[in-house]
Amino acid sequence: MIATELHPAVKPVAFLLGTWRGEGQGQYPTIEPFRYREEIRFSHNGKPFLIYTQRTEAIDTGQPMHGEAGYLRLVGEGRVEFVIAQPIGFAEISLGRVDGQRVDVECASVGRTPTAKRVSSISRSLWLDGDTLRYELKMGMEGVPLARHLVANLQRAD
Numbered sequence: 793m794i795a796t797e798l799h800p801a802v803k804p805v806a807f808l809l810g811t812w813r814g815e816g817q818g819q820y821p822t823i824e825p826f827r828y829r830e831e832i833r834f835s836h837n838g839k840p841f842l843i844y845t846q847r848t849e850a851i852d853t854g855q856p857m858h859g860e861a862g863y864l865r866l867v868g869e870g871r872v873e874f875v876i877a878q879p880i881g882f883a884e885i886s887l888g889r890v891d892g893q894r895v896d897v898e899c900a901s902v903g904r905t906p907t908a909k910r911v912s913s914i915s916r917s918l919w920l921d922g923d924t925l926r927y928e929l930k931m932g933m934e935g936v937p938l939a940r941h942l943v944a945n946l947q948r949a950d
Contacts, residue, residue: 801840801866807893808834808842808864808918812925815851816944821936827851830944832925834864841865844876866890872897874916881908886916894919910934923947 798806812832819825828848835843847859862876874886874897882904888897899914913932918925925946932938 796836796838798836799838799840802836802842802864804866804870804890805834805842805864805872805895807920808895808925809836810834811949812946813949814924814944814946816848816942818942820931820941821939822933828857829854830946831949832946844874864895881905882911884911884914886914913938 798809810833812834814830816828816830817825818828829851830846830848833843833845837843842864844862844864845859846861848857849855850857858878858880860876860878862874865873865875867873870889870891872888872890872895874888874895875883876886877883882902884899885901885903886897886899888895895916895918897916902911902914904911910933911931912934913930915930915938916927918927920926925948927942927944927946928940929942930938931941
């Protein structure tokens with residue numbers, strides 16, 4: 793593998809770089825609570841963004857549950873843009889801030905295919921707590937206001 797120098801623009805979020813693994817819990821007013829195993833990877837290719845991939849699986853069976861991919865860009869003065877595509881028919885464009893070792897974003901727009909769930913809002917917070925990457929995702933859908941959906945604790949795997 794060829795080492796690539798980190799672009800100076802992404803140094804404020806360099807704490808996210810690597811592969812993170814752990815477990816999470818999901819809940820939402822319309823579903824039964826559940827647990828999952830997760831892997832998140834933030835990587836770079838020398839350009840002014842981080843590459844994001846995520847996948848989850850069922851703890852008991854190892855069956856794949858969800859995955860998503862996108863890009864995290866710093867756009868000046870602590871501002872970030874996070875673009876994420878999901879295989880369930882929607883893409884989110886989120887705007888927010890990095891403050892120390894914490895990133896908070898709110899969805900500015902959701903693009904949906906005609907058959908996608910009617911997701912209307914998403915917010916994400918990721919923060920480094922010692923050696924643990926923690927996150928919380930809130931989601932709103934038509935008829936359901938923004939509510940906590942996912943929380944996870946991940947450890948650096950590489």
